Amino acid sequence: MSAVAVDVRGVSRVFAGGGVGAVTALDDVDLTVAAGEFVSLIGPSGCGKSTLLRLVADLDAPTSGTIEVFGRSPEQARLAHDYGIAFQQAGLLPWRTVRANVELPLALHGTGKVARRARAEEMLALVGLTDFADHFPDQLSGGMQQRVAIARALAEEPSLLLMDEPFGALDEMTRERLQNELVRICAETRAAVVFVTHSIPEAVFLSDRVVVMSPRPGRIRTVVDVGLGRAAGREDGVREDTAYFAAVTAVREALRGGALVPARGVDVP
């Protein structure tokens, strides 16, 4: 499999305005995410973070430019189940048990009953919800529902996870706990992650690199190399490190408006 998980080249997305003027959501964006790498997208509201993620997920198409996911088109990657998706609303089916929610993508893609049951058990153990397999989503807390959504996204062993503010609605303590779990899960599965967030500390703690976007039209302003060692396997104590605070400051300053740095040529580790 390609060593590059996501390759975005010269991508623009212009939405026709429907009488109120066209909106350039993304303008000439280049981004490369290596296999196994954790990259966060951060930037002011409306700068095109979700649009970029949706393009990678084949939920939308660029106006110009190209996107490859493990060397294939986003559509081919979707059909090959190369990636899993977890968005802010957990998106669980309320009439299905936790286990049945996790099994759903496997069932849709024809995995047999025994194999998908085994896989769901494995994923629920990974996110610490074995005891809640027979519960229904509305019997779980918001954080637990998020963990189910992550288990579901991981069920097909994707090499890439696309996450759009998955922890946005959670309290700070739950959020930090889920961040720790996500780091552990990434270390175990070696999945690459593209993660949209509004939280600078969250982006820094989770990521190998933080991509800072400029206000509309969305461009990549700069890419901050977090410099805390590999993101996968990072310990909670990193949050106390001087290097962690330095990276938080670097991202904050970039958000406040440094010079635009072209993303082309960003290194793939």
Ligand SMILES: Nc1ncnc2c1ncn2[C@@H]1O[C@H](COP(=O)(O)OP(=O)(O)OP(=O)(O)O)[C@@H](O)[C@H]1O
């Ligand atoms: N389907 C659409 N039709 C028209 N305009 C759209 C559509 N989707 C997004 N946009 C516009 O594109 C721009 C970028 O939106 P996007 O949702 O990608 O931003 P974002 O950075 O994810 O914002 P937020 O942080 O608030 O979630 C916005 O101006 C938005 O109004």
